[in-house]
Amino acid sequence: MSTPSSTGPQFRSGFVCFVGRPNTGKSTLTNALVGDKIAITSNRPQTTRHAIRGIVNRPDAQLILIDTPGLHRPRTLLGQRLNDVVRDTYSEVDVICVCIPADEAIGPGDRRIVEQVQTIAPKTKKVGVVTKIDRVSPDKVAEQLMALSRLMGPDAEVVPCSAKSGRQLDTLSDVLVSLCDEGPAFYPDGELTDEPEQVLMAEFIREAALEGVRDELPHSLAVVIEEVVPRDGSEIVDVYAHLFVERDSQKGIIIGRKGARLKEVGTAARGQIERLLGTKVYLDLHVKVAKDWQRDPKQLGRLGF
Template structure:
């Protein structure tokens, strides 16, 4: 049997500064929305595993929060989560956007990766290549190659247009050991549905908000109940009750909006995404609560799932 057809499987983690396209890339490879994407930095909270199925390979993508210099207990816990992940995966993809010069933040992350996972295979990924000219992409590839050294593969991709995505799958698959699939065909994540629902609500709530909110917002799914008394024609419907926690009363006002308009908008947006995820109709009820300074309080962090 030639090595070309041998099945390979393993774990992959994308790293990079906040907002370098890691979550979008995860979603593009999996072919479904499982990682929240947002233009606000530091929005990914949970390690979400996306599963990429191909005839010759299975890649399990671990989506971590961006590594950063922590200022709160939450920040510290997020960083610990990242450290654990780095040391357990088979390959790490360092994401550098095509439309921004390589800077101190990128170098710092590379340094952390090399310290924490010196033996893990590293691949350089130039993301967002649909945003710049071919010349700019070539320049960035050269710069990244210089940063990583000649023995490290670099590859340009666009998660938005899908360009080079399959080339990246092949390159990652080559870094894996031969071995069986970890998950059955058709499964795209091993995260509980509640976690994904909470993340989609959080994404909808963060959209269009200023800088003061991203870290201060946590979402907890209180309950998911199947609605009784529905006819076959009406089909199944789930009632989903979720709580959005903020740290200050002023933030509560921002999330709710004038006359509750903002919260209604969040509900509509999140409901559409959750219905796609679950493949069933839902009624979504959202409430906003203040949990004072929860990011610095170990008890509250535990209660909110961190």
């Protein structure tokens, strides 16, 4: 019996996007299925700011997972652009997964997202995913599965899973593969993401800076990698980055007393970046104020939005 290959007739491939309200576990699920960290995670809403591609390589298939920002009611130009990213993604994928956590009742926001998915991409295959099943009893999981099935309609499959414990991840992967058409691999075997290294580095820094901060700061924080320079005669890579906030008070939060907070951010982010690059890193961080950048089209453009 021959093993399926990326050129064989049995091989399947396709693009899958995860959508849902903010903080429903989309990024954690993407990382778990890929088997490595390619999307940052946080308990803060709107942590993900663009569509991140993660690649699941199997002997019989290749899934390209697109982790999108959480759909929300936008209050700024940035928020509008994040929602546009999600809606644009709907039309480009083979399967749309609507993620709803097991420990939260289905609400108006969830219903609005399902309505948008059905309206914008009526012919695209749909899967309802009940996430975070490790947090509740089996009875609660069953209740949520039934509620989500009613919401998604009779044509959608519904799968429970836990990215944290790994429960049912194989089942979800199998369901997604079954919904994809036969076709070749889009990326070389072993590749986990098509995100540029500088984008991932900026995201790791932003994730570290988001830990333990006040509610208003996550929306106001952006990170730009200014320069990445291999040091002459050394294996060390010098990485220079700017963290942008909207007000001087936020700058103080990021830096902390006598720079202690910024040092913690640098230490946490450097470990992630060293793992990404496979070498020692010197990380140079500077915090700058870009007043009301979320509402300024020119500044949004400079910051990569």
